[in-house]
Every structure is written in structure tokens, then in C-alpha cells.
Amino acid sequence: MDYALQDGTAKKILVAWFSFTLNGGIGRFIHLARVLKPFGHQVQFCSLVDDTETPWPELKGQILTLNEALKEQWDAVMIPGAGESAERLAKLNLLRQKNFGIRVQHILNDPSLYARFEKANYALDPHIVVINNEHWELKHLRKLRGEAFHYLIGAVDTERFFPHPFRNVPTKDQPIRIGALGAKNLSILLEAFQHLGDNFELHLFGPLDQTAGEALLALARQGRAKYWGPLFGEALAQFYHQIDLFVSVETRAGWCNAAAEAMACGVPCVASRHGTLSFARHMHTALVLEKISAQAVVDAVNRLVSDASLWKGLACRGARKMRAFSWHHYASQLLQIVFQPRINSYFRIPEYGLFGKWDPELRLMGLKPLMEKAEGCSVLDLGAAEGVIAAWFARHGARIIHGFEMVPDRIPVARRLLSQFDLQSLEYHQAAIGRWSDFLKQFQPVLLDRYDIVLFLGLYHHLNPAHRKDVLRGALERARRWFAIRTPRHLVEADKLIELITGNGFRLIAEEDSKPEENMGWLGIFERNETNYSEKVHVNEAKR
Incomplete structure (x- = not known):
């Protein structure tokens, strides 16, 4: 098995924790260090509280203090758990310094310890979250931070633990x-x-x-x-x-x-x-x-x-069965997960290299009535992520798709996904939509005056409270026929969003609250009342 990465360089990985006691979480990384060492990769250990004593024979005299770790440059830093006090877990923010490299959180227990893992997650702010078991579902991950979420199951030392050739079946008359x-x-x-x-x-x-x-x-x-x-x-x-x-x-x-x-x-x-x-x-x-x-x-x-x-x-x-869970396989997969090119993903579509925490099918819930109206339409998608929702509107016959997304990594993915459709006009750009006037100034040459459908999904609650109503009004002004918004229910009520939208010439035609475990909030679909907006935009209105 080839452990060398694409560029052929050995990597230097730090496992940072507080105390290195006897538990499976620590043992996991001792195995990792042993397996990777022959291939030139280094796995070292550091105590964030300078507790360098340990019962592990392999770690005697090998645990770095925090100051020692700070003096070196690391390719990645990994944390092995969450079994510590909230005060200690807060210290994980020390690992955000650039010399520690890519930050990786390992989830090694089941969701019953979610609160601890969440505290560790918020303190570390990891680039990557790696889950080693199937007890965690995507719904458990949706409030956690991370650019990519991977399941990597296992492992076991199949070179040391294998069947004894002379094992006998016990009988009732023997111990x-x-x-x-x-x-x-x-x-x-x-x-x-x-x-x-x-x-x-x-x-x-x-x-x-x-x-x-x-x-x-x-x-x-x-x-x-x-x-x-x-x-x-x-x-x-x-x-x-x-x-x-x-x-x-x-x-x-x-x-x-x-x-x-x-x-x-x-x-x-x-x-x-x-x-x-x-x-x-x-x-x-x-x-x-x-x-x-x-x-x-x-x-x-x-x-x-x-x-x-x-x-x-x-x-x-x-x-x-256990032969499939070797440490060789685990270590190889972990190196690929951590050091392969990474997309800051919203959706989870592994075949596109997307390892986010949202199933596309879930985010499409409630939008079917609007997709059924998409034939021949123009669509403006604000906060468009990797273009997955826009692609579904294209599948239903939309002819113009203009999408804007803040995270740069997602733009090429969206363009690739949408390029499979025969669209009259496709525009997909990286954009911060925090101030509507700035957004218009930058993209006026691209934007149409009106779009048949404007999607404002999962965006409102991420905007600055001082400006988000202005952004919402600007988006409403661009909607010729239909407008869809998804945001937490408490903001719908606190900001009186239904009243704001209906006060701008729309009527609510469909709404849906997600289940608490889905964590998607409220979806509202609106149709414009004014008849002078009723004609669909023609394809020759598209600007490039």
C-alpha cells in the first residue's frame, strides 16, 4: 500500500491533548504513529497542560510540552477526544495558531457525549472532522464547525490480532x-x-x-x-x-x-x-x-x-470481517482525507469531492411546488453553495441560472455541476452579499433587472443584523414572480419577515417548518401580487 502523498513528501503530525491516560482514543494514535513511521511520516504527542507523565510504554519520554510544540512547524494537528472539563476544552483554541497546520477533530465516541464534542469543536474550529463510528448521523453534525466531515471507521491491528490456529471449541465440562x-x-x-x-x-x-x-x-x-x-x-x-x-x-x-x-x-x-x-x-x-x-x-x-x-x-x-479494518488501511485513508485538496463544503456529494453535512435531498424539502414552475424560467440563487439546488431547477427546465456564493472553493464545483445543462445563461460568482448596494455595484453588469424565481435559502440569518433586512428587500425587488426564503423560525417572528415580504407586494403560498433534528428552520414560498410582473423574462434579456 502506498503511503506517499501525491507530492511525495513526508508529513509531520501532532496529536495534542491534556493527559495521555490509558484509553482507546490515545491508543489509536499510538497505532497510527507506529504504522506511519516506516514511510517517513512523524506522529508526535503534546500535552497542552505540560502533563508529560503517561502509563503508555510507547510514550515514555516522548510527550512534548506546549512550548516545545509551539517552536516547531506542523503539517497537521489532531485532537483525540472530548473527555475533559469545559475549562480545559476551551484551551484547544491555542491550536489555531498557523504553525500547527491543518486542524483535525476526531470523534471517537457516540453522540451521547455531543455537548463535549461541540465544546471541543467550537474551541478548535477544525478544518476537518473525522468520525470513527456509525453512531453519528449527518443530523448530529449540522451545528458543528468544519470544512469537511469524513467517516473513517476502525481500526484494529490485524498483524498482531489474528486467529490462533489450534483454538478448540469449549465444552460444558471444562473451564x-x-x-x-x-x-x-x-x-x-x-x-x-x-x-x-x-x-x-x-x-x-x-x-x-x-x-x-x-x-x-x-x-x-x-x-x-x-x-x-x-x-x-x-x-x-x-x-x-x-x-x-x-x-x-x-x-x-x-x-x-x-x-x-x-x-x-x-x-x-x-x-x-x-x-x-x-x-x-x-x-x-x-x-x-x-x-x-x-x-x-x-x-x-x-x-x-x-x-x-x-x-x-x-x-x-x-x-x-475484521481483516477489512486494518491500521494500514486506516492510516492510508486518513492521510488522504487530511492532505488531499479540500473543498469547504456545504452539501455532501462524495462523487464531487463534497463532504459537507447536508444531504441535498433534505435541503430540497418543500421546494417541489416551486421547481414545478421552473420550466423556461430565470433563477437568481443567493447564497448558492455548490449549485446543487440551482441544478434541480435546471433539471426542471429553468433556462437562466445566476448564482452567487461567498465561499470561493464552491464556485468551480457549481460551474462544473451546472455545465451539464443546456442553459441559455449561466453565471456563477464568488460574492459577499453583506451590503446590497455594494453587491449591486459589483455585479450590475451581470444581474438581470428581474428574475422569475429568487432563492434566498439559508442566507438571511448569516447576514449582519444591521443590514440583512436591506439585503432581503433588494432580493425581493429582483423577483418577478416567486420568492423563496429559508431561515430559523425565531427570526421569522422576531424580524416579522412574513409581514415584511407581504408588505413588498407578495403573498405567502406555501410554508413549512423543519423537524428539530433537521435543523433547517422555516421555509416560505411567496408569489408576487402585481400583474405587471407576471410575464416571464425572455432568454434574450440575459446579460453576460
Whole structure:
């Protein structure tokens, strides 16, 4: 696999955080550093609070202080999580300095920790957000900042974690060793062991849930529990090879490293959906717990150990599934995501290199009545993004499309997208529409006096409050027949937008409020009352 980038240069990446404790988020970047090092890329670590002590063997003496990191030039800086206080997360704004390069936020847990990730996001103001699990949907990302949002799932060290060639199916008359994490919902497992046979043993590793206390000690005194402590590398692989099955009862996770590693080792897994969405398929690669409870664990474990065919099938198919999630693949994809040419995207159309947070279909909701009127029309699209909505009007027969967008990256994408249509006139320009008079002065040679349809979607609330009503009135003046606006409902009421628009000669013919999780606001479609505006613009009116 080729790790070299297009220009063949090695990259210098900084992983910046506060304390480098034992958790999967930190371990992820230790793996990344190991895999990228042979290809000349550097991954280094920095504590923003100068806490350079760590239990990770690979990081001993390797963690930079903030001042040391500030003295160097980096190609990219990455943050591995959000599990810190709001006061500490605010310090991430230190990484906005130019010497840190491209800012990358990694989301490594599920949306239950959204508030923390949002604080980290606003402080860092990342160029790129990378999500490592499928628990996050686009609707969860819409309030986050970023120019591009990527899903990069995984990963697992498939060179170290692989099936043991002599693994046997356990039988009921021998010890059956169940592996699990020591800090993840341990009380459920301890309760389950009260209902499992005496030949079942609980083997734990990693940080230990200190609340387990007496229940764990009682099990240990029976010879049915063993705590292995923190495990790394080959010792961890040996742990998986010594257990008969693995149980994960996590209630909050993005990517469950332990379940992934166990499955890669050919160990059958009983797992909750948390952290395993991408690889645990019920009865195919794992037994998936619909409900996390002691009884559910007992039922799944008993089912697995009583069916040798099921045990073998899950072990084989699970190990095969995990081969697709290698660190080599993950590292290669991450380099491409971070260092490939990037478009500051609004819409999400991967085939056009757009990795924004809006599905085109969602932003088109409510516009169908207006698109049905587009045949032969002229369209002015203000705040036009990558031209996706304008393209739909072109598909419905619009003949003139004039679009204006503030973000320069989006202009060539829009022109390419709209060039596939046989338009009489296509104009697409980078423009700030903050002051209407300045906008007119710059683009008067391009603009028509009137357009059949004016789109003012998702723009009003981004304008300066001191000038946005003036911009809205200017846009209304350009509308010959129809005008569409989308903006948050609270601004519709606070600024009395319906009254303002109807007071300028329009009547409301359709409106729609989006669902709260869609976060699109209110859509209003208006038609002009005045009959002298009723004739459609002719194609020969188009100016270039």
C-alpha cells in the first residue's frame, strides 16, 4: 500500500491533548504513529497542560510540552477526544495558531457525549472532522464547525490480532473463560456470573471499575475471576488467545477496540451495539444484545457455548470481517482525507469531492411546488453553495441560472455541476452579499433587472443584523414572480419577515417548518401580487 502523498513528501503530525491516560482514543494514535513511521511520516504527542507523565510504554519520554510544540512547524494537528472539563476544552483554541497546520477533530465516541464534542469543536474550529463510528448521523453534525466531515471507521491491528490456529471449541465440562474490559459496566457481568455455571471464569484487563469491590473479590476467592491489569501489544494478543469468548456490555462507545481485537483473534463475541455497529452482525459475526442486562448476557453465553456450530461460525466469520479494518488501511485513508485538496463544503456529494453535512435531498424539502414552475424560467440563487439546488431547477427546465456564493472553493464545483445543462445563461460568482448596494455595484453588469424565481435559502440569518433586512428587500425587488426564503423560525417572528415580504407586494403560498433534528428552520414560498410582473423574462434579456 502506498503511503506517499501525491507530492511525495513526508508529513509531520501532532496529536495534542491534556493527559495521555490509558484509553482507546490515545491508543489509536499510538497505532497510527507506529504504522506511519516506516514511510517517513512523524506522529508526535503534546500535552497542552505540560502533563508529560503517561502509563503508555510507547510514550515514555516522548510527550512534548506546549512550548516545545509551539517552536516547531506542523503539517497537521489532531485532537483525540472530548473527555475533559469545559475549562480545559476551551484551551484547544491555542491550536489555531498557523504553525500547527491543518486542524483535525476526531470523534471517537457516540453522540451521547455531543455537548463535549461541540465544546471541543467550537474551541478548535477544525478544518476537518473525522468520525470513527456509525453512531453519528449527518443530523448530529449540522451545528458543528468544519470544512469537511469524513467517516473513517476502525481500526484494529490485524498483524498482531489474528486467529490462533489450534483454538478448540469449549465444552460444558471444562473451564470456560470469558474475557471483558475491567472498567466497562462491570456490575452487569458480575451479576450475570451469579447465574452462570461454576465452570465459567471471568478474565478482566485494562483499568478496573473500583466500584466492583466485594462482588469481584468474592468471585476471585472462588477461583472464578482473574484481573490481568493493563495489557499492551503481544501480551494483549496472548490474553485474547487464552479466552473462549469475549463479552462487551458497553453503554456508550464509538468503536469498541476490545471487541474488535477479540473478534480479529477468532474469539466469538457477545456484544452490545455500542461501539460495534460496523462489525457485529447478529448471528453472523457476533451475538448482539438488544438489551443490556445480566439475564441477556447469561442467555447469550449459554446459547453460544451449547452450540459448537454457532461458536465456530461466529469465530470464523468475525475474524474474516475484521481483516477489512486494518491500521494500514486506516492510516492510508486518513492521510488522504487530511492532505488531499479540500473543498469547504456545504452539501455532501462524495462523487464531487463534497463532504459537507447536508444531504441535498433534505435541503430540497418543500421546494417541489416551486421547481414545478421552473420550466423556461430565470433563477437568481443567493447564497448558492455548490449549485446543487440551482441544478434541480435546471433539471426542471429553468433556462437562466445566476448564482452567487461567498465561499470561493464552491464556485468551480457549481460551474462544473451546472455545465451539464443546456442553459441559455449561466453565471456563477464568488460574492459577499453583506451590503446590497455594494453587491449591486459589483455585479450590475451581470444581474438581470428581474428574475422569475429568487432563492434566498439559508442566507438571511448569516447576514449582519444591521443590514440583512436591506439585503432581503433588494432580493425581493429582483423577483418577478416567486420568492423563496429559508431561515430559523425565531427570526421569522422576531424580524416579522412574513409581514415584511407581504408588505413588498407578495403573498405567502406555501410554508413549512423543519423537524428539530433537521435543523433547517422555516421555509416560505411567496408569489408576487402585481400583474405587471407576471410575464416571464425572455432568454434574450440575459446579460453576460
